Amino acid sequence: MSNAVVLQGVGRLGSAILEGWLLTGAIDPKDLVILTPSEKPAAEKARALGARINPPLEDLTQAKAFVIGVKPAKWAEASKAVLPHLNKDAVIVSVMAGVPEATISEGFEGRKVVRVMPTTGVAHGKGVASLWSSDKAAFDLGLKLFEPIAETAILESEDLMHAATAVSGCGPAYFFAFTRALAEAGIAEGLPQDVAIKLARATLRSAASGVSGSETLDALIDRVASPGGVTAAGLVVLNENGALDRPVKGAVKAAVEKSTELSA
Ligand SMILES: NC(=O)c1ccc[n+]([C@@H]2O[C@H](COP(=O)([O-])OP(=O)(O)OC[C@H]3O[C@@H](n4cnc5c(N)ncnc54)[C@H](OP(=O)(O)O)[C@@H]3O)[C@@H](O)[C@H]2O)c1
Known part of the structure; x- marks a missing residue:
């Protein structure tokens, strides 16, 4: 697998994550693949630095991480087209509020999932992010993606994601x-x-x-x-x-x- 990171959804939070990665150099823009239905300033900035925007879906086969940045009501639909092209070992990084790991993993045919609850302060490399995963490798990848742009908090159980959201998200x-x-x-x-x-x-x-x-x-x-x-x-x-x-x-x-x- 290559180092490619796919970001699906460049709305309020997706843009903030992308801006944070570009600002801190956490990810080489050439390793970024961005999926967005409409043109977004942050995605265009990334494109200018070498990121690929809406490439042929076959390009996703080498991705090591797939970051879901769409609304909880949209992810099941949004994942359908990409699923056949995703590497089996790609880790699903969900920043969605409220959608449990088991549900996401099932929707992504058993792939490993890390849940991250970041704030939009990640845009300036000064966010806060709570992380949880039942899988160590998935967790470590989530940490690698968010530590450069946020102060991170490790949660001991998925249930604590609600309290973490209430404290740092709200x-x-x-x-x-x-x-x-x-x-x-x-x-x-x-x-x-x-x-x-x-x-x-x-x-x-x-x-x-x-x-x-x-x-x-x-x-x-x-x-x-x-x-x-x-x-x-x-x-x-x-x-x-x-x-x-x-x-x-x-x-x-x-x-x-x-x-x-x-x-x-
Ligand atoms: N906002 C926050 O502070 C915050 C904090 C923590 C967690 N979250 C979580 O982050 C996620 C996104 O929230 P948000 O506030 O950023 O929402 P948002 O501003 O509505 O962004 C969602 C984005 O998803 C895009 N999208 C929809 N269908 C897509 C598809 N099939 N492929 C690719 N992109 C697609 C939309 O594109 P278009 O604009 O082109 O329609 C939109 O830009 C949610 O799950 C939310 O729970 C948000």
């Missing part, structure tokens, strides 16, 4: 919702709307840049909140009787339940 929206609430709280205290929004957004960016080191989250909080100080006064309210923990746990639980329901 998490950015929760941080944005908190940032909006912070801006609204600033407005309530008299800041002009544009200033409050600017401050809240910039604070999110600034806080995120501080989280990249090895300090614990408690240490990061302590760095801002000196005892008896202004931040500490606010934290008392956030921590009172689980005031912050309760809605966050509720949101993650609801997301896990929805993810579980969608995969049934």
